[in-house]
Amino acid sequence: QVHLVQSGAEVKKPGASVKVSCKASGYTFSRYSMHWVRQAPGERLEWMGWINAGTGNIRYSQKFQDRVTITRDTSASTDYMELSSLRSEDTAIYFCARDYRTMDLSGYFDYWGQGTLLTVSS
Amino acid sequence: DIVMTQSPDSLAVSLGERVTISCKSSQSVLYTSNTKNYLAWYQQKPGQPPKLLIYWASTRESGVPDRFSGSGSGTDFTLTISSLQAEDVAAYYCQQYLSTPLTFGGGTKVEIK
Numbered sequence: 001q002v003h004l005v006q007s008g009a010e011v012k013k014p015g016a017s018v019k020v021s022c023k024a025s026g027y028t029f030s031r032y033s034m035h036w037v038r039q040a041p042g043e044r045l046e047w048m049g050w051i052n053a054g055t056g057n058i059r060y061s062q063k064f065q066d067r068v069t070i071t072r073d074t075s076a077s078t079d080y081m082e083l084s085s086l087r088s089e090d091t092a093i094y095f096c097a098r099d100y101r102t103m104d105l106s107g108y109f110d111y112w113g114q115g116t117l118l119t120v121s122s
Numbered sequence: 123d124i125v126m127t128q129s130p131d132s133l134a135v136s137l138g139e140r141v142t143i144s145c146k147s148s149q150s151v152l153y154t155s156n157t158k159n160y161l162a163w164y165q166q167k168p169g170q171p172p173k174l175l176i177y178w179a180s181t182r183e184s185g186v187p188d189r190f191s192g193s194g195s196g197t198d199f200t201l202t203i204s205s206l207q208a209e210d211v212a213a214y215y216c217q218q219y220l221s222t223p224l225t226f227g228g229g230t231k232v233e234i235k
Contacts, residue, residue: 035224044215044226044227044228044229045172045215045217045226045229046226047222047223047224047225047226059222061222061223062223063223095171095172097171097172100174100177106177106219107160107219107220107224108162108174108177108217108219109162109172109174110174110183112171112172112173113171114171115171
């Protein structure tokens with residue numbers, strides 16, 4: 001059974017960084033790409049970026065290009081999303097979401113982590 | 123960026139009644155080379171992550187009840203719940219995956235009247 005388990009809630013001050021983890025189990029981790037999506041209060045779901053399992057390429061939304069880093073530790077079956085220069089508008093739930101397709105990208109998501117609440121406040 | 127616009131923002135429907143949710147994209151998400159619409163629908167219940175319902179605009183994900191259906195092409199899409207059940211109370215989101223950034227609609231909240 002596929003599980004994506006994310007790290008716990010974080011409280012950060014403006015200007016700080018946060019690193020969220022997403023540990024996968026129940027499938028061959030290296031064969032699937034992973035996306036990161038966030039959901040701010042009252043806002044729509046927002047795609048942040050992906051890591052392509054087939055090519056190793058990482059792509060970010062231009063909105064977050066300068067502040068986000070997605071990495072993968074295949075030996076630990078874990079993906080990471082680090083967001084820097086935090087501001088209050090980054091307060092949101094952050095999700096990892098598995099891409100539907102193996103060794104490639106489809107762009108839609110079949111399994112999601114439980115979400116990690118990030119609160120940015122001074 | 124492709125902007126996804128859903129309507130209505132919310133609706134209340136009696137149990138057993140039909141629910142129709144609209145999703146419009148600012149540009150076509152139909153890829154002419156394969157004639158596929160790059161459009162998915164998700165259901166999100168409070169405190170839970172989204173759940174995939176439909177992809178390629180009309181293909182139901184495995185395990186999704188057949189009362190959920192998707193239709194449309196190009197820029198206009200519809201999610202239909204043929205007979206609303208209590209467990210369908212949730213927010214519903216459309217998403218385009220034709221181009222990056224992948225983008226979502228603003229969501230439609232479905233409640234019981």
